[in-house]
Amino acid sequence: MAPKTAGSIRPPASSGLYVHVPFCVRKCAYCAFFSEVRASDGGLAREWLRGIGREMRDVPEGFAPDTVFIGGGTxxxxxxxxxxxxLAMIAERWGGPGVREWTVEANPGTLTPGKLRIMREAGVTRLSLGAQSFSEKALAALGRIHTPGQIREAAALARDAGIGQVSLDLMYGWAAASAKEALDTVRADLDAALALAPDHLSAYCLEIEEGTPLAARRGAGGTVTAPPAWQRRAYDLIRRRLAAAGFVHYELSNFARPGRECRHNLLYWTGGAYIGLGPAAHSHWNGERRGNSPTLPAWSVAFRETLPPRRKACETLVMGLRRTAGWTREGFRAATGFDYLDLRGPEIRRLAADGLLLASPDRIRLPASAYFTSDAVFAALV
Ligand code: SF4
Incomplete structure (x- = not known):
């Protein structure tokens, strides 16, 4: 096969569709995602749907996503x-055997047998459930609306409805009273999550985003997160426990039964092509990046940019290093048209000498010891 020209735009081998649903029952204390708490206002939801319909008409005819991800919001x-x-609009336009994975995000307390039946009939293959914790205290600290019982109920409903794969999101690093409480909660969360036999687990460390209630509380002198040392121990505990349970740690915060990795998110981490619909949704298509404004009831394109190929390749380098397998030299060349040593050779050699990157002749990846502090590595490479 002839080598690809550095920086050439290639037709995507696979592509994804993202739809942002900008409604939640209530805002969680840590959340900076764009969503409104007026979902029960049917008029607003209908107006938003009309906007999605208009955006769909602008999607190029040849777009045929392998993955669909409906997220939010809730x-x-x-x-x-x-x-x-x-779901009918999406299934009519893009449904069928070409879609290899169709995920819907759901939150406990909002999932009904009726909504699961709608998903099943439309062709949804995967449910991503925002569990976060099975501890009443942690759920209250995070400002979640649901109870631990509702997580179990939602997972059981999804299985009964015949949804093929269930993923659970967990969150750690909130302001527990002691290291013991922080780690005991993580241990109990993992036991409770594994008892539901998920195909996939995501475990995110609580981060405080500006403009959120937790940021305000921190600004007023409150303690809203655990110390980094406890968070680090929690992360290591999660990695060990899930490895022992047979999960593959395939991305910094993501774990899957073999073969159950999230295809859609892998597109993001490998510089893949995707089209996003809805307020605040982003697209990366034909070398152009586009972002929609976070506004309702109508939204517009807030920015369009075509990144210089080298800069785009550096971003793809960093995103791909989030995967624990890292990049093979050939894989990176196939994805971007660049050799990573031509792009960032001195930085890669320096990070490797400092023990922050594992570099062999044909692959680079993070060592496990750098997973929790990967931002410093990424800052040196981007
Ligand atoms: S449910 Fe999710 S999107 Fe909605 S407010 Fe909570 S964290 Fe944010």
């Missing part, structure tokens, strides 16, 4: 008629 906060209409 897609399952939509009234049932609007939820059914959204």
């Amino acid at each position: 897609p399952t906060a939509l009234p049932e008629d609007a939820f059914a209409r959204l």
Whole structure:
């Protein structure tokens, strides 16, 4: 096969569709995602749906996604008629055997047998459930609306409905009273999550984003997160426990049963092509990056940019290093048209000498000891 020209734009081997549902029942204390708490306002949901329909008409005819991801917000906060209409619109335009993975994000307390039946009939293959914790205290600290019992109920409903794969999101690093409480909670969360036999688990460390209630509390002198040392121990505990349970740690915060990795998110981490619909959604298509404004009831394109190929390749280098397998030299060349040593040779050699990167002749990846502090490595490479 002839080598690819550095920086050439290649047709995507695979591509994804993202739809942002901008509604939640209530804002969580840590959340900076764009969403409104007016989902029960059917008129607003219908107006948003009309906007999605208009955006769909602008999507190029040849776009045929392998993966669909409906996220938010809380897609399952939509009234049932609007939820059914959204899935029907997507299934009519893009459904069928070409879609290898179709994920819907859901939150416990908003999932009903009716919504699961709608998903099943539309062809949804994967449910991503925002569990966060099975501890009442942690859920209250995070400002979640649900109870531990509702997580179990939602997972059971999804299985009963025949949704093929279930993923659970967990969160750690909140302001527990002691290291013991922080680690005991993580241990109990993992036991409770594994008892639900998930196919996939994501475990995120609580981060404080500006403009959120937790940021305000911190600004007023409150303690809202655990010390970094406890967070680090929690992360190591999660890695060990999930490895022992047979999960593959395939991305810094993501673990899967073999073969159950999230294809859609892998697109993001490998510089893949995707089109995003809805307010605040982003797209990367034909070398152009586009972002929609976070506004309702209507939204518009807030920015369009075509990154210089070298800069785009550096971003792809960093995103791909989030995967524990890192990049093979050939894989990176195939994805970007560049050799990573031509792009960032001195930095790669320096990070390797400092023990922050493992570099062999044909692969680079993070050592496990750098997973929790990967931002410093990424800052040196981007
Ligand atoms: S449910 Fe998710 S999107 Fe909605 S406020 Fe909570 S964290 Fe944010």
